[in-house]
Amino acid sequence: MTPVLQISYSLVTIKNAVEQFWQYAHHYRVLAFSGELGAGKTTFVHTLCEYLGVTDAVSSPTFALINEYHFQANAMDNKIYHMDWYRVKDTDEAINAGMEDALLSDAYCFVEWPEQAIELFPLPYLWISIETLEDNKRSMTVNLVSH
Numbered sequence: 001m002t003p004v005l006q007i008s009y010s011l012v013t014i015k016n017a018v019e020q021f022w023q024y025a026h027h028y029r030v031l032a033f034s035g036e037l038g039a040g041k042t043t044f045v046h047t048l049c050e051y052l053g054v055t056d057a058v059s060s061p062t063f064a065l066i067n068e069y070h071f072q073a074n075a076m077d078n079k080i081y082h083m084d085w086y087r088v089k090d091t092d093e094a095i096n097a098g099m100e101d102a103l104l105s106d107a108y109c110f111v112e113w114p115e116q117a118i119e120l121f122p123l124p125y126l127w128i129s130i131e132t133l134e135d136n137k138r139s140m141t142v143n144l145v146s147h
Contacts, residue, residue, distance in 0.1 A: 001127055001143035010137045014044065017140065018051045021128075024142065028126045030103055032114035035130035040138050041112045044130065045082060048110070052080075060084055060112075065097050068107075079107035085116040094120055123147065 005024050009017035025031060033041040042060045049058040052071040061067040061084045069080040081102040088094050094117035103109050103120055114121070124146040131139045 001145050003141055004126075004144045005140075005142035007140045007142075008133070008137060009140070010135070011043075014047050015051065018044070018047045021140070021142065022048065022051060025126055028124060028144075029107070030109045030111070030121055030125035032111045032118075032121065032125060032127045033130065034114060034127060036132065039130045039132050041130055042084075044138075044140075045110050045112070049080065049082075052078075054080065058082070066099070066102060079105075081105070081107050081109045083109065083111045085111060085113040088113070088116040091117040091119055093117075121145070 005021065007017045007020055033045065035041050046058045049069055052073070054069045054071045056069040058069060059067065061082055065083060065088070067082045069082060071078050071080065083099060083102065085094065085099070088097070094100065099117065100120050103122055114127070124144060127143040127145050129141045129143070133139055
């Protein structure tokens with residue numbers, strides 16, 4: 001993996017972090033969000049969806065496994081598949097749940113807990129690691145995975 005972006009932020013500055021992140025990330029369809037429980041993956045995805053103008057209710061797809069949202073850009077409707085693989089046991093379960101089809105579509109795919117079936121990701125994609133720091137701050141490292 002090649003680090004391409006490093007961002008530190010808090011809830012106060014998360015909108016600025018999202019804007020900086022999207023300036024780079026919009027070129028990629030698959031975004032894999034990794035981090036410990038409570039690191040802020042869903043909060044970041046929620047803020048990103050707000051930034052993009054998603055009007056659908058954005059929530060963690062922990063039990064549904066996949067949520068679908070829409071936003072307008074360049075006079076086109078763009079689709080986002082927001083996936084949470086926390087409860088996915090392995091690659092076969094992810095395939096049976098339709099995750100592979102979503103990843104291979106033209107939609108943006110925001111995947112939380114991607115470690116569960118990493119071999120399904122089409123290249124290139126971004127691997128986003130979020131770490132909790134002191135004082136409720138977060139550190140995000142964005143890596144380009146291209147081989």
